[in-house]
Amino acid sequence: MAAASERLLIVDNSDHRRAGGWFADCLEGFAPATVILREDLDARDVAWRAVILSGSERSVFEDAAWLDNQFSFVRNAMEKGVPLLGVCFGHQLMFRALYGKGVLARRAVPEVGWPTVELKAHEVFAGVPSAIRPYNFHFDEVVDVPEAWRVLASSESCRVHAVCHGELPAVGLQFHPEVTMEEAVSSISRAGPLLASYGVDAASITGASSRGGRHYPEIIRDFVASYAP
Numbered sequence: 001m002a003a004a005s006e007r008l009l010i011v012d013n014s015d016h017r018r019a020g021g022w023f024a025d026c027l028e029g030f031a032p033a034t035v036i037l038r039e040d041l042d043a044r045d046v047a048w049r050a051v052i053l054s055g056s057e058r059s060v061f062e063d064a065a066w067l068d069n070q071f072s073f074v075r076n077a078m079e080k081g082v083p084l085l086g087v088c089f090g091h092q093l094m095f096r097a098l099y100g101k102g103v104l105a106r107r108a109v110p111e112v113g114w115p116t117v118e119l120k121a122h123e124v125f126a127g128v129p130s131a132i133r134p135y136n137f138h139f140d141e142v143v144d145v146p147e148a149w150r151v152l153a154s155s156e157s158c159r160v161h162a163v164c165h166g167e168l169p170a171v172g173l174q175f176h177p178e179v180t181m182e183e184a185v186s187s188i189s190r191a192g193p194l195l196a197s198y199g200v201d202a203a204s205i206t207g208a209s210s211r212g213g214r215h216y217p218e219i220i221r222d223f224v225a226s227y228a229p
Helices: 019-027 065-080 089-099 181-190 192-196 202-206 217-227
Strands: 008-012 033-037 050-053 084-087 104-113 117-119 136-142 149-155 162-165 170-173
Touching: 008 019, 019 033, 019 217, 050 065, 050 089, 050 217, 065 084, 065 089, 084 089, 084 217, 089 104, 089 136, 089 170, 104 202, 136 181, 170 217, 181 192, 181 202, 192 202
Parallel strands: 008 033, 008 050, 050 084, 084 170
Antiparallel strands: 104 136, 117 149, 149 162, 162 170
16 A cells, blocks of 8 residues: 555545545546545544545534634635635635635525536646536635635635635635536435425436536545645
8 A cells, every 4th residue: 555645645524434445536537545544543643645625515614623623724725825625615615714704604595416517727727618506515714815825716606616726735615526417416316305495406416507517526636736746
């Protein structure tokens, strides 16, 4: 097995414990990766080639011991210059770790489905068009981007869909490039009762509105190629 410094770390923040595997699948044959569950993360161990922080069913506004530990991990990694990629909850988590809850907000109605996301030119988007339709399911989002960061992508209802730090190797994505269409449709269908309570019809989202959507594993690989070659 390769040494830890030659491997990528994927932190699985999900309750269902499958999110880490989705990223590992995107990187299969491209770069060696180790998946660690959120509760098993050592905040002091940042000797990794790069780190991916997965999404979660949890809200970034929650308070928990494992979250506090991951906040410390993010700050340690940033201080050491370890490349970080945060996705959905992981993206929000990075910002809370660095700037607190004040830069985040909770939506009244979730952004869910495959909205069009407009991308600015950046190396992490080298393999995709300038407008994509990736999977989304989130209530929380970053709304106040500090000066050190650059906004890289937006949708009609979410201004901050991707960001990068101007000097440090850190990228955040609000959308999910790692989730396949099959997994996405299943997730929305299971959440039908929850979505209905917000006036959102799951069947209409997984029907016509999913056309043209897909997952984008090449974005994960572009991050690694650009920040941790």
